[in-house]
Amino acid sequence: MASLRTATAEASPNIALIKYWGDVDHALRLPANGSISMTLGGLSTVTRVTFDPTIDRDSLLLGGEPAGPAALERVARHLDVLRAHAGLDGHARVESTNNFPSGAGVASSASAFAALTLAALTAAGIAESSESLSRLARRGSGSACRSIMGGFAEWRAGTGDADSFATQLAPGEHWALVDLVAVISAAPKAIGSTEGHRLAATSPLQAARVADAPRRLSQCREAILRRDFDALAEVVELDSLMMHAVMMTSTPPLLYWMPTTVEILQAVASWRRGGLGVCATIDAGPNVHCLCEPGAAPAVEGALASVPGVERVLACPPGGPARVLHPAS
Amino acid sequence: MASLRTATAEASPNIALIKYWGDVDHALRLPANGSISMTLGGLSTVTRVTFDPTIDRDSLLLGGEPAGPAALERVARHLDVLRAHAGLDGHARVESTNNFPSGAGVASSASAFAALTLAALTAAGIAESSESLSRLARRGSGSACRSIMGGFAEWRAGTGDADSFATQLAPGEHWALVDLVAVISAAPKAIGSTEGHRLAATSPLQAARVADAPRRLSQCREAILRRDFDALAEVVELDSLMMHAVMMTSTPPLLYWMPTTVEILQAVASWRRGGLGVCATIDAGPNVHCLCEPGAAPAVEGALASVPGVERVLACPPGGPARVLHPAS
Numbered sequence: 001m002a003s004l005r006t007a008t009a010e011a012s013p014n015i016a017l018i019k020y021w022g023d024v025d026h027a028l029r030l031p032a033n034g035s036i037s038m039t040l041g042g043l044s045t046v047t048r049v050t051f052d053p054t055i056d057r058d059s060l061l062l063g064g065e066p067a068g069p070a071a072l073e074r075v076a077r078h079l080d081v082l083r084a085h086a087g088l089d090g091h092a093r094v095e096s097t098n099n100f101p102s103g104a105g106v107a108s109s110a111s112a113f114a115a116l117t118l119a120a121l122t123a124a125g126i127a128e129s130s131e132s133l134s135r136l137a138r139r140g141s142g143s144a145c146r147s148i149m150g151g152f153a154e155w156r157a158g159t160g161d162a163d164s165f166a167t168q169l170a171p172g173e174h175w176a177l178v179d180l181v182a183v184i185s186a187a188p189k190a191i192g193s194t195e196g197h198r199l200a201a202t203s204p205l206q207a208a209r210v211a212d213a214p215r216r217l218s219q220c221r222e223a224i225l226r227r228d229f230d231a232l233a234e235v236v237e238l239d240s241l242m243m244h245a246v247m248m249t250s251t252p253p254l255l256y257w258m259p260t261t262v263e264i265l266q267a268v269a270s271w272r273r274g275g276l277g278v279c280a281t282i283d284a285g286p287n288v289h290c291l292c293e294p295g296a297a298p299a300v301e302g303a304l305a306s307v308p309g310v311e312r313v314l315a316c317p318p319g320g321p322a323r324v325l326h327p328a329s
Numbered sequence: 330m331a332s333l334r335t336a337t338a339e340a341s342p343n344i345a346l347i348k349y350w351g352d353v354d355h356a357l358r359l360p361a362n363g364s365i366s367m368t369l370g371g372l373s374t375v376t377r378v379t380f381d382p383t384i385d386r387d388s389l390l391l392g393g394e395p396a397g398p399a400a401l402e403r404v405a406r407h408l409d410v411l412r413a414h415a416g417l418d419g420h421a422r423v424e425s426t427n428n429f430p431s432g433a434g435v436a437s438s439a440s441a442f443a444a445l446t447l448a449a450l451t452a453a454g455i456a457e458s459s460e461s462l463s464r465l466a467r468r469g470s471g472s473a474c475r476s477i478m479g480g481f482a483e484w485r486a487g488t489g490d491a492d493s494f495a496t497q498l499a500p501g502e503h504w505a506l507v508d509l510v511a512v513i514s515a516a517p518k519a520i521g522s523t524e525g526h527r528l529a530a531t532s533p534l535q536a537a538r539v540a541d542a543p544r545r546l547s548q549c550r551e552a553i554l555r556r557d558f559d560a561l562a563e564v565v566e567l568d569s570l571m572m573h574a575v576m577m578t579s580t581p582p583l584l585y586w587m588p589t590t591v592e593i594l595q596a597v598a599s600w601r602r603g604g605l606g607v608c609a610t611i612d613a614g615p616n617v618h619c620l621c622e623p624g625a626a627p628a629v630e631g632a633l634a635s636v637p638g639v640e641r642v643l644a645c646p647p648g649g650p651a652r653v654l655h656p657a658s
Contacts, residue, residue: 205574208537238578245534245574249567255595259588266584 006050007122011114011147011322013106014039015179015281015289017236018220019243020142020155022200022210029142030164032200033213034157036220037146038291040179041172041319045111047096049119051088061095078113078140079120085136086124100314106181106287109193113140114147114322122324130321135165137322142197150321152224154217172318175227178297180290181314182304184260191254193284199250209242216242229293233272233279236291240281247284258286260309267307276300335379336451340443340476340651342435343368344508344610344618346565347549348572349471349484351529351539358471359493361529362542363486365549366475367620369508370501370648374440376425378448380417390424407442407469408449414465415453429643435510435616438522442469443476443651451653459650463494466651471526479650481553483546501647504556507626509619510643511633513589520583522613528579535575545571558622562601562608565620569610576613587615589638596636605629 014037022032058076060067067075079092094116100106117137121128128136130148138145138155145165146153151172158164191199200206216239223232247254261282268280268290278292278300292300297315304313343366351361387405389396396404408421423445429435446466450457457465459477467474467484474494475482480501487493520528529535545568552561576583590611597609597619607621607629621629626644633642 204541205534205537205571208534212533234580237582238580241574241577241582242534245570245578248570249574251563251567253566253570253598255591255598257591258595259592262584262586262591263588266587269582269584 004050004052005123005125006048007119008046008048008325009115009119009122009322010044010046010325011111011118012039012041012044012319013100013108013111014143014146014153014319015291016143016146016283017224017232017281018213018217018239019283021197021243021246022206023142023197026198028161028164029138030160031142031155031157032206033210034217035143035146035155036169036217036224037143037153037155038177038179039147039150039153039172039319039321040106040316042316043100043106043111043314043319045096045098045108045115046325047094047112047115047119049116049123050093051090051123052093053090055091055093058091059093061093063097074140075116078116081139082117082120082124082136086121086126088124092120092123101183106283106285106314109141110143110147113137113144116140117144118148118322118324131165131167133322134167135161138165141194143193148322151318154221169221170224172320175224176294176317178292178294179316180292180297180301180304181316182264182288182290182307182310183312183314184258184286184288184309185311196247196254196284199252199254200246202251203246203249205249206246209246212242229277232291233277236281237279244282254284256282256285258309260307261286261288263307263309264288264290264304267303271300271303333379333381334452334454335377336448337375337377337654338444338448338451338651339373339375339654340440340447341368341370341373341648342429342437342440343472343475343482343648344620345472345475345612346553346561346610347542347546347568348612350526350572350575351535352471352526355527357490357493358467359489360471360484360486361535362539363546364472364475364484365498365546365553366472366482366484367506367508368476368479368482368501368648368650369435369645371645372429372435372440372643372648374425374427374437374444375654376423376441376444376448378445378452379422380419380452381422382419384420384422387420388422392426403469404445407445410468411446411449411453411465415450415455417453421449421452430512435612435614435643438470439472439476442466442473445469446473447477447651447653460494460496462651463496464490467494470523472522477651480647483550498550499553501649504553505623505646507621507623508645509621509626509630509633510645511593511617511619511636511639512641512643513587513615513617513638514640525576525583525613528581528583529575531580532575532578534578538571538575541571558606561620562606565608565610573611583613585611585614587638589636590615590617592636592638593617593619593633596632600629600632
């Protein structure tokens with residue numbers, strides 16, 4: 001056992017406030033535009049990586065069950081990237097567990113590849129800066145680069161592998177926003193994000209969305225730094241709808257929304273007209289993330305829970321950065 | 330009574346297959362892009378115009394009831410345009426009746442201003458070509474220029490008032506398409522099309538939608554001329570979603586969809602995957618227009634009627650042109 005290199009890391013998913021959708025380089029996951037997110041506290045992936053010289057292939061357990069071939073292949077390819085970076089040979093056993101349903105609009109691949117990256121490098125005995133971790137995590141899943149950071153993160157698109165990574169815009173303590181995730185369906189989505197990113201360029205609207213991104217990034221960044229909820233709400237909702245506009249006008253079209261998605265969008269608009277500070281954003285799935293300040297959270301959470309079709313509501317404050325879990329801790 | 334100039338005309342609404350959304354000149358209703366439509370048989374507005382030298386202002390009855398000031402004002406301004414064209418003085422009594430609910434996604438302003446234009450000019454003793462009628466009807470409501478034509482119409486955007494009008498692309502007999510209108514809500518929409526057109530330019534996606542319009546117009550025109558349903562379905566759905574993409578990313582955002590709207594969009598996609606030839610398009614309201622060939626219509630109509638939230642289904646074949654109704658006919 002002493003010859004095994006092993007480490008366990010934890011990372012949280014994030015909700016994009018300015019969305020990542022579409023790549024300029026699919027293999028390197030270099031995004032068409034920069035993005036901004038809030039890491040979600042209370043939700044996490046815990047991943048243990050064990051490099052074992054006695055095994056001849058990588059293995060993957062997800063929630064205690066052997067993963068399917070597609071998931072294993074994706075993890076093995078990311079381990080190849082990390083092994084090349086670390087100058088390490090040998091295969092690994094990967095055991096990963098989420099405390100939230102995967103594939104339904106809460107980006108499980110973000111927390112999964114952030115935790116995998118940190119655990120594997122730690123097991124390999126390599127300590128990296130958070131920027132370097134972010135850059136490497138990006139290779140596994142674009143949005144994973146943001147889940148390395150706690151609080152509010154910005155992923156600068158960059159011009160190549162070297163300068164495409166996230167940095168922290170503000171720590172979670174800066175602004176106690178709450179993300180109330182209205183879970184409509186825990187069923188895995190039909191088309192995952194990796195495939196969706198490849199379709200983005202088929203939409204006649206994607207170029208305009210990307211061209212306008214610097215303006216939205218600037219408005220979002222300023223709103224966070226100033227804790228200006230109204231300004232944040234406006235740009236967050238616009239940006240989310242611009243991404244879904246691209247999705248639904250792709251070939252083939254991606255309509256991730258369900259009837260309850262629209263029910264909530266209409267309800268949030270009416271709550272805000274009534275003076276409640278809340279805004280809605282949707283990732284690549286049917287669930288609606290409702291952001292609000294702590295004072296509005298009880299009212300919004302109660303109202304969301306009473307919308308027919310909402311299975312449950314998750315309440316997430318800003319979360320911490322990806323971290324190594326030590327056996328004794 | 331012999332001194333009264335009076336005439337009655339009938340026109341049908343139309344469903345846009347390539348949408349009109351946004352103007353380059355609001356006052357003249359010069360559109361940002363060309364559009365293509367099918368006139369809807371079975372639905373109509375019947376309008377009687379009587380120029381009466383004994384009255385000192387225009388009057389308007391809608392469905393037998395005095396119209397509100399905004400509707401009267403819009404009709405009076407259009408009568409001004411028609412009076413100037415006809416070289417006519419004097420005010421008019423206008424009586425108009427729809428056989429379908431107004432303001433809920435079936436474009437009542439199109440049939441209303443087409444019928445008004447034809448009735449007023451006929452009452453004034455002026456016979457116009459259909460192109461001239463179309464040009465004049467456009468001044469009252471942009472899409473009214475298409476309702477002058479029967480069957481399939483194309484509105485060329487043009488460069489000014491003189492060359493912005495619709496022509497017939499093919500008569501209704503060319504292709505017996507059926508528009509099954511799933512009526513979700515007969516309630517008037519919150520923001521009408523005239524106001525919506527003014528918001529189009531606030532969307533960061535409108536310019537891209539307009540720039541791509543010639544490609545979509547060409548694909549739609551060819552599909553109609555060749556009676557190629559699959560090609561039509563693809564471009565009709567894309568174009569509709571592109572318009573709603575612009576609407577929902579305007580400032581303020583316009584989300585005309587209701588939960589049942591999405592229920593039907595998802596259902597239509599699944600029916601088509603199952604081999605049923607049907608496609609969906611949505612105007613500025615929650616209703617979904619489902620286009621199909623006659624062989625598929627019974628199955629689609631039955632399936633639509635069983636979707637919860639659908640109040641009724643209207644079945645419309647291609648309709649005829651605007652026409653004068655003679656008392657004896």
